[in-house]
Amino acid sequence: MDYIHYQVEDFVDDPFFNKWVRQPGQDTDAFWKTWLENHPEKYEKVEEARRIVSFLSFQVTLPSDQEQEEVKKNIKKMIDALQHHNALHPLQDSKWTTINWRRVAAAFALLLVATLLVWHVMDYFQPQKYTTTYAEMQEIILPDSSIVTLNANSVLSYRKNWSENSDREVWLKGEAFFQVLKKPGQANARFIVHTHNLNVEVLGTEFNVNSRHGDTKVVLNSGKVKLNGKDERGQEQELLMEPGDLVLLTKEHELVRRQVNANAYSSWKDNRLFFDDMTIREVLQLLEDNYGYAAQVSDPSLLDMSFTGSCPADSIQILLTALEETFDIKVSVVDNTIMIQKKTQLDK
Amino acid sequence: MDTQRFTDQQDALQWKEFLQGSSVAFEFLYDKYFPVLFRYGMHFSKDRSQIKDCLQDLFVNLYTHRASLKQAENVRYYLYSSFRRKMIRNNRQFKKLYDELPDYYDFEVVFSHEQVLISNQLDELQKKKMLKAFSQLSKRQKEAVYLRFYESMSYEEIAVVMEFKEVKYARTLVYRAIAVLKEAIINMNGSLTLYSFFPLWFIPFWDKRSF
Numbered sequence: 001m002d003y004i005h006y007q008v009e010d011f012v013d014d015p016f017f018n019k020w021v022r023q024p025g026q027d028t029d030a031f032w033k034t035w036l037e038n039h040p041e042k043y044e045k046v047e048e049a050r051r052i053v054s055f056l057s058f059q060v061t062l063p064s065d066q067e068q069e070e071v072k073k074n075i076k077k078m079i080d081a082l083q084h085h086n087a088l089h090p091l092q093d094s095k096w097t098t099i100n101w102r103r104v105a106a107a108f109a110l111l112l113v114a115t116l117l118v119w120h121v122m123d124y125f126q127p128q129k130y131t132t133t134y135a136e137m138q139e140i141i142l143p144d145s146s147i148v149t150l151n152a153n154s155v156l157s158y159r160k161n162w163s164e165n166s167d168r169e170v171w172l173k174g175e176a177f178f179q180v181l182k183k184p185g186q187a188n189a190r191f192i193v194h195t196h197n198l199n200v201e202v203l204g205t206e207f208n209v210n211s212r213h214g215d216t217k218v219v220l221n222s223g224k225v226k227l228n229g230k231d232e233r234g235q236e237q238e239l240l241m242e243p244g245d246l247v248l249l250t251k252e253h254e255l256v257r258r259q260v261n262a263n264a265y266s267s268w269k270d271n272r273l274f275f276d277d278m279t280i281r282e283v284l285q286l287l288e289d290n291y292g293y294a295a296q297v298s299d300p301s302l303l304d305m306s307f308t309g310s311c312p313a314d315s316i317q318i319l320l321t322a323l324e325e326t327f328d329i330k331v332s333v334v335d336n337t338i339m340i341q342k343k344t345q346l347d348k
Numbered sequence: 349m350d351t352q353r354f355t356d357q358q359d360a361l362q363w364k365e366f367l368q369g370s371s372v373a374f375e376f377l378y379d380k381y382f383p384v385l386f387r388y389g390m391h392f393s394k395d396r397s398q399i400k401d402c403l404q405d406l407f408v409n410l411y412t413h414r415a416s417l418k419q420a421e422n423v424r425y426y427l428y429s430s431f432r433r434k435m436i437r438n439n440r441q442f443k444k445l446y447d448e449l450p451d452y453y454d455f456e457v458v459f460s461h462e463q464v465l466i467s468n469q470l471d472e473l474q475k476k477k478m479l480k481a482f483s484q485l486s487k488r489q490k491e492a493v494y495l496r497f498y499e500s501m502s503y504e505e506i507a508v509v510m511e512f513k514e515v516k517y518a519r520t521l522v523y524r525a526i527a528v529l530k531e532a533i534i535n536m537n538g539s540l541t542l543y544s545f546f547p548l549w550f551i552p553f554w555d556k557r558s559f
Contacts, residue, residue, distance in 0.1 A: 051471070056497045058498045060498070063396075063400075070400075071382065072375075075411075
């Protein structure tokens with residue numbers, strides 16, 4: 001054992017070291033005490049390792065004797081029952097020859113028709129639903145030929161049959177970019193996007209809706225949009241948006257409005273992520289929303305640092321490398337978790 | 349690891365007899381493994397009935413399908429991984445997403461520092477910091493640490509039980525967990541505990557206007 005070169009982690013992981021800490025005895029004491037005398041420079045590391053090993057004392061729960069016996073009895077019962085069943089019901093060939101095939105065909109046909117009927121009726125009333133998973137994007141063409149680009153981890157649904165005179169309505173959970181066609185000569189043909197706390201009413205427009213974690217954020221690229229929502233008093237309120245506007249309605253009913261570079265908020269649909277003065281916190285939130293990554297940060301002050309940059313939406317590694325270089329931090333991905341820590345001497 | 353090799357050999361013999369139809373051998377394996385698997389199961393769920401049901405299923409299936417089982421199996425690896433699969437995949441809560449999100453299950457660990465020998469080695473403050481750091485590890489890290497330090501499993505075995513593609517992944521998980529604990533006690537000047545997790549749903553407001 002190359003104990004001289006061991007780091008704290010290596011001592012902790014070593015079974016012989018563990019034995020010494022947990023169950024000290026003559027053999028283990030003899031070895032380690034002597035070894036430490038000969039290598040006093042390792043004392044500090046050994047001490048740290050001792051503390052960690054001591055900490056890893058698990059408390060466990062064993063089953064009672066009754067429980068052990070009870071399950072054993074049940075197992076025996078089950079096994080007997082299964083063997084008994086197999087003994088009593090072997091396949092009987094004679095049964096197969098007396099089947100009336102006509103009857104079977106009729107029953108089958110009836111079942112088929114009934115199934116189709118039920119399926120058709122259910123289908124008519126079911127909404128059309130599109131769902132994306134993490135890191136998946138989907139383009140959807142609506143019955144009126146408007147185009148919706150659905151971002152990752154999102155759901156879009158709408159009723160199947162859109163008639164000329166009724167409103168065009170869709171429901172969104174997550175994020176999507178909308179390109180809505182104006183309906184010529186139809187004064188009443190509204191297009192409405194419903195999120196859980198906001199309705200977006202549109203006339204021939206391009207806009208981005210991000211509705212996650214109870215908050216809804218709308219960014220207007222071009223055209224005109226009217227928002228409907230309830231304020232903290234429960235009153236219906238309306239707001240008209242101009243191109244370049246960002247409006248955010250939080251789940252606590254707070255409303256925020258400002259002007260932004262609208263393209264930054266919809267660049268994802270062109271397979272590009274664009275960060276315009278975003279905090280690391282927001283960047284990590286975006287990665288969690290769209291890719292399912294959790295995050296751990298060693299120093300919370302890192303979360304407030306601002307980042308401007310872009311990367312291809314299908315290569316997070318480029319983004320992570322950019323973060324590393326911009327902020328002099330170490331970024332790694334373990335176990336679906338992004339770990340961020342300040343660079344130490346050891347990492348140079 | 350001499351004792352481990354001995355019990356492995358003992359298990360292999362009993363397994364061989366069991367495959368040949370010996371119910372005495374079957375009972376031996378049950379008596380030996382029921383308590384340790386139950387103990388392992390208590391980390392996935394606090395519901396004793398659920399654990400007992402899984403164990404019942406496990407052993408009944410073992411007996412009824414013994415004709416198709418292989419001799420070469422390491423008994424301990426096989427029982428632990430089959431049981432684990434049942435505990436996680438039979439749970440309606442986790443069944444759907446567990447394959448896509450490998451950390452999507454429960455695994456809780458409880459420590460006991462009451463023992464005089466142990467409590468003497470631990471500084472209260474450091475213990476608190478390590479508890480906090482440990483609570484923020486991923487489920488898979490907690491489980492790997494339990495299997496390594498309580499069940500004394502080798503990394504090969506952990507990789508089999510936890511269904512990892514490579515053995516070194518098991519080692520990485522455990523080493524990272526130890527590093528987290530080490531960092532927690534390294535800084536004694538009252539500075540922030542490292543690896544603290546901040547809630548990311550907090551979105552800052554800029555230009556607030558009343559509406």
